[in-house]
Amino acid sequence: xxxxxxxxxxxxxxxxxxxxxxxxxxxxxxxxxxxxxxxxxxxxxxxxxxxxxxxxxxxxxxxxxxxxxxxxxxxxxxxxxxxxxxxxxxxxxxxxxxxxxxxxxxxxxxxxxxxxxxxxxxxxxxxxxxxxxxxxxxxxxxxxxxxxxxxxxxxxxxxxxxxxxxxxxxxxxxxxxxxxxxxxxxxxxxxxxxxxxxxxxxxxxxxxxxxxxxxxxxxxxxxxxxxxxxxxxxxxxxxxxxxxxxxxxxxxxxxxxxxxxxxxxxxxxxxxxxxxxxxxxxxxxxxxxxxxxxxxxxxxxxxxxxxxxxxxxxxxxxxxxxxxxxxxxxxxxxxxxxxxxxxxxxxxxxxxxxxxxxxxxxxxxxxxxxxxxxxxxxxxxxxxxxxxxxxxxxxxxxxxxxxxxxxxxxxxxxxxxxxxxxxxxxxxxxxxxxxxxxxxxxxxxxxxxxxxxxxxxxxxxxxxxxxxxxxxxxxxxxxxxxxxxxxxxxxxxxxxxxx
Amino acid sequence: xxxxxxxxxxxxxxxxxxxxxxxxxxxxxxxxxxxxxxxxxxxxxxxxxxxxxxxxxxxxxxxxxxxxxxxxxxxxxxxxxxxxxxxxxxxxxxxxxxxxxxxxxxxxxxxxxxxxxxxxxxxxxxxxxxxxxxxxxxxxxxxxxxxxxxxxxxxxxxxxxxxxxxxxxxxxxxxxxxxxxxxxxxxxxxxxxxxxxxxxxxxxxxxxxxxxxxxxxxxxxxxxxxxxxxxxxxxxxxxxxxxxxxxxxxxxxxxxxxxxxxxxxxxxxxxxxxxxxxxxxxxxxxxxxxxxxxxxxxxxxxxxxxxxxxxxxxxxxxxxxxxxxxxxxxxxxxxxxxxxxxxxxxxxxxxxxxxxxxxxxxxxxxxxxxxxxxxxxxxxxxxxxxxxxxxxxxxxxxxxxxxxxxxxxxxxxxxxxxxxxxxxxxxxxxxxxxxxxxxxxxxxxxxxxxxxxxxxxxxxxxxxxxxxxxxxxxxxxxxxxxxxxxxxxxxxxxxxxxx
Numbered sequence: 001x002x003x004x005x006x007x008x009x010x011x012x013x014x015x016x017x018x019x020x021x022x023x024x025x026x027x028x029x030x031x032x033x034x035x036x037x038x039x040x041x042x043x044x045x046x047x048x049x050x051x052x053x054x055x056x057x058x059x060x061x062x063x064x065x066x067x068x069x070x071x072x073x074x075x076x077x078x079x080x081x082x083x084x085x086x087x088x089x090x091x092x093x094x095x096x097x098x099x100x101x102x103x104x105x106x107x108x109x110x111x112x113x114x115x116x117x118x119x120x121x122x123x124x125x126x127x128x129x130x131x132x133x134x135x136x137x138x139x140x141x142x143x144x145x146x147x148x149x150x151x152x153x154x155x156x157x158x159x160x161x162x163x164x165x166x167x168x169x170x171x172x173x174x175x176x177x178x179x180x181x182x183x184x185x186x187x188x189x190x191x192x193x194x195x196x197x198x199x200x201x202x203x204x205x206x207x208x209x210x211x212x213x214x215x216x217x218x219x220x221x222x223x224x225x226x227x228x229x230x231x232x233x234x235x236x237x238x239x240x241x242x243x244x245x246x247x248x249x250x251x252x253x254x255x256x257x258x259x260x261x262x263x264x265x266x267x268x269x270x271x272x273x274x275x276x277x278x279x280x281x282x283x284x285x286x287x288x289x290x291x292x293x294x295x296x297x298x299x300x301x302x303x304x305x306x307x308x309x310x311x312x313x314x315x316x317x318x319x320x321x322x323x324x325x326x327x328x329x330x331x332x333x334x335x336x337x338x339x340x341x342x343x344x345x346x347x348x349x350x351x352x353x354x355x356x357x358x359x360x361x362x363x364x365x366x367x368x369x370x371x372x373x374x375x376x377x378x379x380x381x382x383x384x385x386x387x388x389x390x391x392x393x394x395x396x397x398x399x400x401x402x403x404x405x406x407x408x409x410x411x412x413x414x415x416x417x418x419x420x421x422x423x424x425x426x427x428x429x430x431x432x433x434x435x436x437x438x439x440x441x442x443x444x445x446x447x448x449x450x451x452x453x454x455x456x457x458x459x460x461x462x463x464x465x466x467x468x469x470x471x472x473x474x475x476x477x478x479x480x481x482x483x484x485x486x487x488x489x490x491x492x493x494x495x496x497x498x499x
Numbered sequence: 500x501x502x503x504x505x506x507x508x509x510x511x512x513x514x515x516x517x518x519x520x521x522x523x524x525x526x527x528x529x530x531x532x533x534x535x536x537x538x539x540x541x542x543x544x545x546x547x548x549x550x551x552x553x554x555x556x557x558x559x560x561x562x563x564x565x566x567x568x569x570x571x572x573x574x575x576x577x578x579x580x581x582x583x584x585x586x587x588x589x590x591x592x593x594x595x596x597x598x599x600x601x602x603x604x605x606x607x608x609x610x611x612x613x614x615x616x617x618x619x620x621x622x623x624x625x626x627x628x629x630x631x632x633x634x635x636x637x638x639x640x641x642x643x644x645x646x647x648x649x650x651x652x653x654x655x656x657x658x659x660x661x662x663x664x665x666x667x668x669x670x671x672x673x674x675x676x677x678x679x680x681x682x683x684x685x686x687x688x689x690x691x692x693x694x695x696x697x698x699x700x701x702x703x704x705x706x707x708x709x710x711x712x713x714x715x716x717x718x719x720x721x722x723x724x725x726x727x728x729x730x731x732x733x734x735x736x737x738x739x740x741x742x743x744x745x746x747x748x749x750x751x752x753x754x755x756x757x758x759x760x761x762x763x764x765x766x767x768x769x770x771x772x773x774x775x776x777x778x779x780x781x782x783x784x785x786x787x788x789x790x791x792x793x794x795x796x797x798x799x800x801x802x803x804x805x806x807x808x809x810x811x812x813x814x815x816x817x818x819x820x821x822x823x824x825x826x827x828x829x830x831x832x833x834x835x836x837x838x839x840x841x842x843x844x845x846x847x848x849x850x851x852x853x854x855x856x857x858x859x860x861x862x863x864x865x866x867x868x869x870x871x872x873x874x875x876x877x878x879x880x881x882x883x884x885x886x887x888x889x890x891x892x893x894x895x896x897x898x899x900x901x902x903x904x905x906x907x908x909x910x911x912x913x914x915x916x917x918x919x920x921x922x923x924x925x926x927x928x929x930x931x932x933x934x935x936x937x938x939x940x941x942x943x944x945x946x947x948x949x950x951x952x953x954x955x956x957x958x959x960x961x962x963x964x965x966x967x968x969x970x971x972x973x974x975x976x977x978x979x980x981x982x983x984x985x986x987x988x989x990x991x992x993x994x995x996x997x998x
Contacts, residue, residue, distance in 0.1 A: 034532075042723070
């Protein structure tokens with residue numbers, strides 16, 4: 001066994017390497033932000049080469065034999081719990097990268113680039129046939145990828161762990177099934193309700209006015225402009241580090257709630273990133289836990305704050321002023337929570353039915369990867385499930401199974417994290433209220449500091465130190481559970497729709 | 500000797516490596532652009548680490564032993580002239596990088612970071628004493644750097660070649676001496692002239708109006724917005740690739756000519772970058788020749804176009820409209836070319852006296868590096884030379900030897916390239932007019948295509964294929980010479996100032 005000082009020296013070299021990996025990855029993040037927000041269209045060929053060079057360097061650093069040797073040595077050494085967590089996280093990334101042959105990574109990347117225009121055209125032409133071979137190829141490549149990582153496990157499970165490494169596919173499946181079973185009747189009741197929620201919007205709203213409004217929303221919620229910025233992007237996202245976490249949003253002329261919701265959602269992501277410990281930047285202790293937890297932060301702010309009555313009690317005057325309307329807080333609240341009847345598109349869905357969109361995608365992609373569903377049958381299965389879970393049947397595949405970009409990108413296994421994030425947001429919200437007290441009053445007064453403090457203390461500051469469920473335990477004193485979300489959704493929508 | 504197919508295979512591997520190097524460097528350029536234009540202030544610590552990680556990776560790739568072996572093999576092989584040029588350029592960068600010990604690179608980088616706040620404070624406090632040790636350290640480090648590269652040559656020559664590798668220090672020194680000898684009497688005559696040039700500006704001008712105006716200037720000159728963008732930065736610069744070459748500018752409320760000049764200058768740089776061959780991106784054949792040539796392109800557009808009477812014949816209506824004034828083309832022309840009496844600051848200098856600022860800096864930095872001047876004597880020597888060359892003596896070091904950031908950055912040997920660029924601009928301008936014909940009429944008509952075409956054909960498309968003087972030969976049929984610049988300056992200023 002190594003002496004303490006040998007271990008210390010190894011750990012330092014190891015950590016330098018890990019940090020360099022992380023910095024290169026974050027540099028790649030800056031290139032991507034620029035590409036989506038700032039880059040002129042003609043820049044694509046050069047940017048593709050720059051990004052790919054950084055990916056290759058990142059991959060080389062991650063699969064470095066020396067890193068493997070350090071990991072072996074450190075796993076046998078006497079480390080403190082934080083060091084152990086760092087070793088655990090890096091080991092996981094290293095192993096997965098080492099196991100996947102470079103040429104497979106290349107083939108997936110190429111297939112994904114080639115798939116994009118095919119998907120775009122198929123969607124524009126509403127022609128699933130055109131896309132079927134492309135999807136087939138991606139499913140096969142991803143199956144191959146999963147087998148490279150672990151040939152003895154369910155390939156969908158392995159892929160899911162790419163996005164949520166620790167919660168386990170069983171938990172995900174249980175939660176999604178529970179939501180399907182309990183929410184479908186609620187969705188039915190809402191559909192049968194005679195209540196029509198208020199819609200205070202008419203005509204179109206200037207992009208400049210909407211921009212000023214969402215800026216005010218960020219101000220109100222406490223976004224730190226010294227460590228962030230707001231821009232527009234076709235598909236809103238947030239990216240960055242604990243020193244610089246940026247938000248993007250988009251504007252629909254006739255629907256200002258879309259920009260407000262997107263902005264607050266991305267603000268939630270950025271707030272998580274900004275809450276990570278600065279001194280641990282470049283290591284897993286300064287990095288976010290994976291996608292479910294990230295999504296819990298965006299959903300907490302988007303739904304539990306931004307779609308709450310207290311928030312609109314606070315923010316209505318500001319919104320009225322910028323939009324030139326005269327709506328009541330209740331009207332904004334209702335508009336923020338309307339369940340549309342013609343509910344075909346996931347990204348336009350409300351907080352309740354959203355999860356049925358996810359359950360459907362989860363079931364289909366799982367069965368595709370497991371070989372239990374043929375690609376050619378996707379459109380029909382999709383439409384059947386839409387009818388079963390949401391009571392609507394798409395007329396076209398463009399509004400059906402061609403609507404999302406995820407599979408085209410090769411992201412099979414990603415969708416469940418959206419719902420797991422919402423579920424966790426409700427669980428955190430419950431415990432926040434227990435610990436902090438009258439959160440509604442704080443929101444009404446615009447006093448968000450105690451909320452930020454609670455989230456930072458219980459979630460953000462831990463970085464990736466804990467595995468997902470341990471982090472949930474640390475924050476809430478209990479395991480991950482969908483119970484709070486189900487109670488919350490039931491109470492909120494039965495009240496709104498009087499059903 | 501290797502067979503043709505062995506050589507081809509080596510060359511391909513070599514070129515892949517070279518491209519990767521280049522892509523990483525350009526990724527670093529994106530990070531720097533973002534830092535200066537977009538990044539919130541709090542982002543600095545993370546960005547420093549990201550940029551430094553890319554620099555380290557770049558340095559590792561450049562000093563790679565394998566690269567040295569490929570170079571050895573290719574230098575013995577039968578290559579075509581383009582391949583030979585690529586090998587020549589990469590060899591040069593590789594050799595310099597290999598010769599300089601990593602710890603010296605590190606020490607210079609650290610010294611430069613540490614020097615920045617010292618320089619800023621010394622400048623703010625007008626206290627050269629405070630800065631003297633810092634400058635001394637930088638001079639010593641740079642001398643050490645030059646000795647590492649070649650202990651047998653004049654260290655200033657070696658440093659100068661960092662920025663202009665091929666023109667030779669003797670040419671630079673001859674040109675700067677010739678300019679000093681011939682322009683000082685002209686500057687004296689201008690100073691003695693009774694002529695006062697027009698100044699059509701009064702009060703202040705909105706930043707938005709100035710922004711719209713310089714955008715129109717870029718439109719007018721033919722900037723390709725699909726491959727570029729315009730932003731503001733405290734110190735205007737241009738950066739990018741032949742696919743995406745961006746311009747930055749700045750706005751002074753009371754001096755719209757400053758923004759116009761800066762914008763057109765950076766446009767010139769961007770235009771050079773955009774003229775590099777796209778298919779050679781990532782290799783020296785798709786990369787710019789060094790700083791003198793780059794500066795020749797910015798100065799050509801800034802001075803020979805933007806400060807010309809024909810340009811103001813074309814652009815006056817637009818400028819009047821955006822600025823809400825009613826000046827004549829002649830008034831704009833005069834305002835663009837005024838020689839200020841109190842001519843202390845290089846970056847505010849006119850096209851004529853600018854070079855006296857450069858000569859002075861060149862002489863001082865050369866003597867510092869050669870050990871012929873002590874740091875403590877810099878302020879007095881500076882002020883004496885200001886009096887001799889420009890007829891003014893700074894009252895403070897803040898307006899004297901503390902005004903520029905270059906030495907603080909460790910950039911000793913850089914200044915001469917500014918003047919060499921202007922000199923080359925005049926030489927190119929002369930031959931452009933010989934080849935294309937009535938350039939003044941083209942400018943008056945806003946027909947810039949023939950000018951772009953000539954510059955692309957004769958300068959841009961060659962990338963770094965030729966050494967500097969060979970490129971000048973290729974473009975003009977003769978060696979680099981200051982004669983055209985001197986004739987041009989003499990004619991222009993004697994006419995303007997009737998002297």
